[in-house]
Amino acid sequence: MGPQDPQEVPAARDTAERLRAIGGELSDRFYERADVVRTLLVALLAGQHSLVLGPPGTAKSELARELTGRIVGASYWEILLSKFTAPTRMFGPVDVAALARGEYRQVYEGRATTAHVAFIDEIFKCSTAALNETLGYLNERIYHPESGGEPVRCPLIAAITASNELPEGADSAAIYDRLLVRIEVTYLEDPSNFAALVRSAVRRPAAPKRTTVELAALRHAVDEAVPAVEVPDGIVDAVCTLRAALRRRELIASDRRWRQAVGLLQASAYLDGRPAVAESDLSVLTHVLWDSPAQRPTVEREVLQLVNPDAKEALDLADTIEELETQLDAMAGQSREALSEWVIKKAHNQLATAGKRLERLREEAVGAGRSTTAIDRVTGRQRAVRARVLTEALGVDASTVRAQL
Numbered sequence: 001m002g003p004q005d006p007q008e009v010p011a012a013r014d015t016a017e018r019l020r021a022i023g024g025e026l027s028d029r030f031y032e033r034a035d036v037v038r039t040l041l042v043a044l045l046a047g048q049h050s051l052v053l054g055p056p057g058t059a060k061s062e063l064a065r066e067l068t069g070r071i072v073g074a075s076y077w078e079i080l081l082s083k084f085t086a087p088t089r090m091f092g093p094v095d096v097a098a099l100a101r102g103e104y105r106q107v108y109e110g111r112a113t114t115a116h117v118a119f120i121d122e123i124f125k126c127s128t129a130a131l132n133e134t135l136g137y138l139n140e141r142i143y144h145p146e147s148g149g150e151p152v153r154c155p156l157i158a159a160i161t162a163s164n165e166l167p168e169g170a171d172s173a174a175i176y177d178r179l180l181v182r183i184e185v186t187y188l189e190d191p192s193n194f195a196a197l198v199r200s201a202v203r204r205p206a207a208p209k210r211t212t213v214e215l216a217a218l219r220h221a222v223d224e225a226v227p228a229v230e231v232p233d234g235i236v237d238a239v240c241t242l243r244a245a246l247r248r249r250e251l252i253a254s255d256r257r258w259r260q261a262v263g264l265l266q267a268s269a270y271l272d273g274r275p276a277v278a279e280s281d282l283s284v285l286t287h288v289l290w291d292s293p294a295q296r297p298t299v300e301r302e303v304l305q306l307v308n309p310d311a312k313e314a315l316d317l318a319d320t321i322e323e324l325e326t327q328l329d330a331m332a333g334q335s336r337e338a339l340s341e342w343v344i345k346k347a348h349n350q351l352a353t354a355g356k357r358l359e360r361l362r363e364e365a366v367g368a369g370r371s372t373t374a375i376d377r378v379t380g381r382q383r384a385v386r387a388r389v390l391t392e393a394l395g396v397d398a399s400t401v402r403a404q405l
Contacts, residue, residue: 012225015218016273019045022070022212023271029208030063031193032380035373036183038271039287040067042175043181044117044158045224046268048260049138051123051176052162053293054185060162062117064178068160073153073215077115081122088129091143091152104147113143113154116215122171123161123179131171138178166292184296187237191382191391206226219271229266230276238306245302246289253289261288280371282307302376310365311374317354318378324350325385328392339393349392351386358382 023041027034036052043050044067052060068076079090091113092106108114126134137140138159140324142151167176188194243258268281286300304311319384324347333338358379390396 001163009019010308011217012221013222013273014268015213015225016271018036018217019214019221019271021050021212022067025209025211026066028065029066029206030059031197032188032190033063035377036063036185037067038373039183039284040064040160040273042267042284043160044261045174045221045226045270046216046260047158047287048181048264049161049178050158050181051179052160052183052185053166055187057378058185058187060185060273061121064160064162068117068119070210071215071218072119074116074157074218075110075114076117076119077110078119079112079121080128081120081127083125083127084131085125085127087127087133088132088146091133091137092145092321093308101347106147107127108152113152114136114370116155116157118156118159120159122160123175124163124165124167124173126175128171131174134177135174138175142374157219172342177254177323180257180373181264182285183292183405184293191387193384205283223298225275225372226263226267226270227267229274231262231266232276235265235277235279235282238279242282242285242289242302243281244307246299249298249302251289251295251299257288264288279307280369280373283371283373300374307374308365308368308370310361310370310372314358314361314375314378317357318381320350321378321382321385325388328388333394336393336395343389343393346391350381351389355379355382355386 019041023037024035026037030037037042040050040052042064052064054060065078068074088106090111092111094107095105095107112118133143136144136151137154137156141154141156143149143154146157149164150311161179167173188197194318225359239258239262243253264284265277265281267286268400271279282303286296286303289297290299301312301315304315327342328347331342362372362379365375
């Protein structure tokens, strides 16, 4: 990878800064979605498709629209698929006027064939009739017209897809395999964030800051700047070590997936404004190397153990926090006195100790220049569980909890 033109460096830096600003604005707007937002940005910069997997009502569609809507000059296309969606609805309907003249022609404008960015909802409900064309579109950015002739080359940079469930059957599994980045989302966990969400529904929000990025700048980043990010030998060694560790746990990813993942590492470094991939960028692989959500915690632990010791200890603390939440669930229906006794004797001290240790781990990670993504996520879980303890076990008003955390 050759050095960048010195004149291109400031432009690349400005693009990365704008994308970071977009990420910050979306993270402020969508509660508990900071890692989701950053991962979608990294996938977009790498020119790779992503899947947001989660139940209905978790803001998957709204988040995708807000992100893609920040790209000025880009043609955007969106569709909700069903088992009956015809390929022509996706890629171009028949020109009726031309058909009346005896010509068979499709109208591509405003369809997938002309889109720079796309959002495909319920991706695994793709009809059998549209399957091959959808695979060609995602794989090679081409569409084969129904009338035959030369394939249509599509300007798609990347697609964000969404689903409420995992694929069933070989057809949808083929599409699933082409989605490099897979992100799980859940309902809001922190009661204080939920209270803030409810308040936002009854208040007129102030006009949010809206940073944008030009299509040409994004395209240059994807085609030129991101591939120019250096991948040191130490990172190559770390990826090989990670592959071996996952294989020992019978978690096998294809060679193609590993190769494409390198582009994500470069995109992560570019987004942070660095000229070379660092170990902290490996954390994005937690969204790449699993097939079922049940495998994700194992992948995450292996990745983060490799990234830094702070993350490993944070995950150990996460186990303690999860155990406390399980105990809280099991005590549902018990008297307020019994719950208060449990809080005083056990939950309060363990949550407070975990919170203080997470604060120190974060300080150490920042001081050493290491990623704090895992620590921040576990800290979010600690605050969410503590908020549940305050509201459910001690009866504290959820709307006042945020100030106490």
